[in-house]
Amino acid sequence: MDDARSLESICRDCGRPLSLHGEQHGPARCAACFDGFLRHRDAEFLSSYAELGVASRRIIAETSLRALVMAPPPHRKVLAMHIMEQYVQAAGDLIGLYHALRARGHTAVMRAFLAFRLDRASALAFFRDVRATPGAELLDALGIPRQDDIARRCPSLSKGDVKDLDRAIHQMLIDLRTTVDQGETAALALAQMAGEERTGKALTNQSRWLDTVGLRPDQVATIAIDERRRTVSLTAISVDERKLQKTVGAIDAMTRAAQNMIYAVLTVHQEEERAKSIVHGG
Numbered sequence: 693m694d695d696a697r698s699l700e701s702i703c704r705d706c707g708r709p710l711s712l713h714g715e716q717h718g719p720a721r722c723a724a725c726f727d728g729f730l731r732h733r734d735a736e737f738l739s740s741y742a743e744l745g746v747a748s749r750r751i752i753a754e755t756s757l758r759a760l761v762m763a764p765p766p767h768r769k770v771l772a773m774h775i776m777e778q779y780v781q782a783a784g785d786l787i788g789l790y791h792a793l794r795a796r797g798h799t800a801v802m803r804a805f806l807a808f809r810l811d812r813a814s815a816l817a818f819f820r821d822v823r824a825t826p827g828a829e830l831l832d833a834l835g836i837p838r839q840d841d842i843a844r845r846c847p848s849l850s851k852g853d854v855k856d857l858d859r860a861i862h863q864m865l866i867d868l869r870t871t872v873d874q875g876e877t878a879a880l881a882l883a884q885m886a887g888e889e890r891t892g893k894a895l896t897n898q899s900r901w902l903d904t905v906g907l908r909p910d911q912v913a914t915i916a917i918d919e920r921r922r923t924v925s926l927t928a929i930s931v932d933e934r935k936l937q938k939t940v941g942a943i944d945a946m947t948r949a950a951q952n953m954i955y956a957v958l959t960v961h962q963e964e965e966r967a968k969s970i971v972h973g974g
């Protein structure tokens with residue numbers, strides 16, 4: 693028994709003793725080794741996210757929109773709100789990625805990104821930042837080369853690759869601006885919705901029973917209890933295919949912004965690794 697405990701109480705990576713604090717399952721590593729473990733995998737985490745997770749909101753939203761066109765009215769409402777939910781989550785993902793990439797000098801990307809939760813402060817900071825910051829400075833903060841500096845920062849890229857990266861960075865800036873163009877009201881709405889349930893038990897066809905304005909027949913809403921204000925808040929949308937198409941378009945822009953951001957960051961990362969291996973005679 694004592695032996696098993698002492699076996700468990702050393703760091704898997706560096707072998708230093710760990711304090712168990714009486715937990716049944718002690719930590720696998722010391723805090724410093726875990727930090728290093730995560731940081732060491734940031735590039736692979738990003739490329740894995742770029743391969744699959746980054747497009748997940750778009751895939752679900754597009755599929756829901758296609759299904760909605762043929763669906764009976766109650767199903768249309770469920771699918772419409774589901775698309776809205778993907779919009780909120782896509783925004784949370786993009787803002788979280790932006791936040792994590794900017795913080796990568798001191799925090800592992802995987803940790804900052806996965807722990808990120810959209811709230812008022814982070815939504816407003818993102819909208820204000822992107823609106824107020826010139827493109828070149830935005831790129832500096834993200835550690836992405838300015839467009840006139842790509843060839844110098846990434847000397848191993850072919851002319852064609854420089855052109856591709858240039859195009860990706862250009863598109864990323866456009867998509868970021870499109871995302872924040874709706875202003876701070878949109879940021880606040882997003883932040884509020886991010887903390888609420890969109891589908892399932894929170895859905896309603898009618899809101900008059902909540903002592904509030906009634907919904908039109910083409911509308912659907914979600915209910916959330918606001919304990920602070922002691923009210924019930926409603927988020928209503930109308931099931932309008934053209935509007936939902938626009939929402940899917942906005943999800944598409946956010947997805948593309950994230951993809952291009954990762955592409956640029958990984959290109960720079962590869963370049964830095966290459967430079968390091970040359971210095972080390974590899």
Ligand SMILES: [Zn+2]
Binds near residue numbers: 706
């Ligand atoms: Zn350790």
